[in-house]
Amino acid sequence: MSTGERLDGATVEVIRNYLVSVGEQMRRTLVRAAFNPVIYEVLDFGISIYNADLDLTAEAAGITSFLGANDYAIVKGVEYVGRENLAPGDVYLLNYPYWSGAHSYDAMLFAPVFRDGHDGPAAYLAVRAHWMDLGAKAPGYVLDSTDMHQEGLIFPGTKIVSGGEPVRDIIELIRFNSRLPDLTIGDFHAQLAALRTGENRLAQVWEKFGGETVDQAIRQLIEHGERVARKAVAALPDGSWTAVDYCDDDGITDDLIRMEVKVTIDGDHMEVDFNGSDGAVLGPVNLPIGATESLAKATFKELTSADEPSNAGHYRALSVVADPGNFFNAQYPVATFTQWSAIVAFELLHKALAQVLDTIPASSGGDEPGFMALGNDPRTGADFVISNNEGIGWGARKDRDGANAQQHPSQSVVRNTPIEVLEHKSTVFHERLELIPDSCGAGRFRGGVGVLRQVRYLADGEVLSMKKKSKTRPWALDGGHEPEPSEMVLWPGTDRAKRVGMYRAAMRAGDRFVNRTAGGGGYGDPLDRDPAAVVADVLDGYVSAEAAERVYGVVVDDSGAWRPTPARAARTAAPES
């Protein structure tokens, strides 16, 4: 590509606004047309726009971890198809996990966009969304696959729309291989509508400003992103920091999986090296390199340019290292369906950085502890698959408490599913959904509290518990306390009661489960916590009076008056009140 004449900072900003708006218009089209609640309620999707060099130009808000994965996948997809084979109106489907950087149900559609006078595609659009079923070994979600071929139908970058015409054979292949064909095909159409919106709107931007000018503006805004990010990295101290944490198991054995990361900051560059971790495991928690890059990018973005829409420049100062065969660089045919391990690793990266950056909060509950329910609704005769992402307590920071019951930071824009929606679409019945007192890690600033959800099945069905950090505690900082980890208890209060992490179980009508999510890690010694904050927590029931006395050294009576315990008094030179 030729380098055009430099544009002024105002023109670049004007064009940037137009490009970001193209992504936003694609997002609105997708959300409004989607069939599957994981897209329209949970917002489980990622939309990205690339230039002719496959550099990220703009993105639309969706799941944080999808966005980085698109960047890797588009390169692999175009490489596989061959740039010279792309034609106007073509759309390709990619879900081969080692290329797409996600599990097989996160289907990425990508389309080249052509422009008069430009040799080859002038831009690419990618829309990734979670599909409900592609014929994996079990309905809903796969927790125990041991190779890719148990994880559903795989498309390595397959032409699904040719010259504007949907390829019937491919769509029928999907229809016949999906347990939920209507939802799956419906969502495919919604993604297609988003791509069409993107193509039209991109063409308008080219027409308005001239294609060459837009290309030049993109180059400059990528330079801008790089400049901003490098400046932020340069402001961080140089050095190397290592952290270790554990993922529960691989779903096949009970062994903890050891994850290790080494973060090195050298001038204006950051390297994230996972090679100290375990090698690939048998079960489906291995991470393709695209997923690993994605989780590192999300953290890097947070540190360097949190409030700017992403472009490729923002990530040029980051390199991610994981050798093939490592847990963090899964190779065919290693199983990769259940990538909750990425969330544990995301936390791990923060744990390493917390050693040098005092702006990093303690662990936010360890991972994302959701659940799915499957079954058949006897009232309608229809099969259902529903899911819910549950909030956890966020980690405390050096200067404030963590948020209560918030989605995990790695997928913060995701929403939980309303009880009234869940009960309409399935045969689960809620008996409780509340915050859990004392579930937070105590500290001078405490973590947020987690939630408890108690559900009874009205008809036979299945439950899938989703969590990979239930055996070890989320980490705290600076003498703060570690909270209890997340857990699901099946059949609570019966002699069958069973505590599980990632698990699939058959449920009979009348059976119950309790999903309990972890609070956030604490920050600092709880004996140093402001007693007024402890009193308020007791009055609101976030902290029990018993814990206030035992952990925080504050004895609170019914009227809200308080006195220090000897332990607190001993720490305070001049005891208050």
Add this chain to the structure above:
Amino acid sequence: MSQDSGRTRFAVDIGGTFVDAISYDDATGELRLHKASTTPDAPARGVLDAVGGLADRLDDVEAFVHGTTLGLNAILQRRGADVGIITNEGFRDLLEIARANVPSQYMYDFSYAPPPPLVPRRHRAGVPGRVDAQGTVIEPLDEDAVREAGRVLVEEHGLRSLAICFLHSYANPEHERLAARILREAYPEVSVSTSTDITREYREYERTSTVTLDAYIRPVLNDYIATLESRLNDSGLTHPLHIMRSGGGAMTSELARQAPLMTVLSGPAGGVVGASFLAREQNLPKVITFDVGGTSLDCCVIEDGEPGEVHEAAIDGFPLLIPIFDIRTVGAGGGSIAWIDEGLLKVGPHSAGAVPGPVAYRAGGTEPTVTDVALVLGYLDPSGFLDGDMTIDADAARAAVRTELAEPLGVDVTKAAASVFQVLLARTVGALREITVERALDPREFALLAFGGAGPLLAPMLAREMGIATTIVPQVPAAFSAFGMLMSDLEYEFATTVLRPLTDETLAAVEDTFAELEGQGEEVLSAQGVKPEDRTLIRRLDVRYHGQEHSLGIDLVPGDTAASVLARFSEQHEARYGHAMPEPGQILTLRVRAVGRLAKPGLRELPPAGTATPEPIAERPAFDVATGETVPFPVYARATLGAGHEVSGPAIVEEGTSTTVIFGDQRLTVDRYGQLVITGGQA
């Protein structure tokens, strides 16, 4: 209604800085405006001041419509009542757990802290009793537990406003009604709000948030309306006071006190109602409103005189399920600050506000704002600001643009200033495309209706940028919102979620529910003295494909069948999203809109202008975006422009509270209603 001479109508709109009162004389068609300062500590005073500037007595006033942002401000400033929540046992944290999401603008901010819940945990109580998704009572409501919860919240915690929301109450509101009855009997002085009195839509957090906001503002709004009404009555007002609704239309003050939440986003609604009225009167099929104030810019799409509507809004991140106009807001206006971020020019989101304000106001502002930039480019007259009430330092504005913008960008002052408008317009263009993409519409087919203090200044520039053929600046654009309120009918919406397949059987089965909703509509209209011939009841179904979430509203016409409804739905779906599906339809919600027509003034034609061409009052150099040159712009006083006058750009039209800028490739025509119509030009 009679058209006695001397009869007038009033509308009063409270904004952040000013109260606009507008009066309309039925006989002469004269429209008068008076502004008074907003009085946040005693809001009724500002209203009375503004009204007092137009009339000493209100005996002859035959209609009085009022739009208030009091409820909104109470929420934004956290100055509402201390509220207690009663909900199902085991679910008292629904308000706080919310949807657990982080707003997308904070997606990479992993130390995000959500705003504290409006109701602290200690003021939230659960009581036994449960209804299922089909509306069946699974467990009866524990009435003693309701009494006990009321005792704790009212007697121990001293709360004066209670909110009730139970799971699945949209399907069966029995428990909410029973609990409300018990609490009202026990504590007649305490205000009690139930979720299903406000909305019958599903999603428990959104409904809980809705009823909580209602309870939060109810005491504040009640006091205000009572005070205002009694003061207006003292001044001789005999007709009922009408309060503007967020979704357009007005309601009596009595109803507003029962449903205060319906007023909460009424501020921008007046302008949309006014725009719809103009669109219908002038047969403009497609209009985009463009309402620009100091800190934000609001746009709404109006098709065939009908503004886009949504049934969910949010205030400060708190959702509320009420019908409102689909207004898209861009956080940029006259006060927005322009700055340089690593070489890129940004406008907003920070605003200089009233203090320190633009650099040119010399009140401490050092960062150039959009207003400063408009001065630098010659669009605003430094001596004529707010009719000369303010001292303006254009040199200070120019110096700030030079040092803060031009030098870092390496361009001259004029280019830097013009670029600020380009960036502001780019954001606006994005917002307009985003609201039109959802309807598969092309913004170029629309007329742009500009109002608010800064709308007329920006609109012709925006029209050029987007290729919009026609821009209209109505009379008194700075008070257009108040004008819109004059044009309101009485309106109410009644809705209930049903979730049934779209079949002929269902249509027959929901007939009773529709009749019930219509009954409620008739009742409300009749209670407000609307004669039967002035009542209209419109049935609408929210339809979606089975399995899909988002629905489209389909108005029912007599003789409709499931097939005809599905066909119209598929047609709209195809138009909006580019595809229709061979899926069966599902009915999500039944809606009835009850409209009580109020007599209102028509749009009056002005006599043709006396002179062939208007005379400019001045001339000043300004930046013409059509040529990129600074050239002399003739300046016209709007008062001297009459129907039929035509002026070629460049030109500036001034009218005290607002300025319209027309560029070299554009043309201004004054239409028979006295509106400025700007055509031509494309970037």
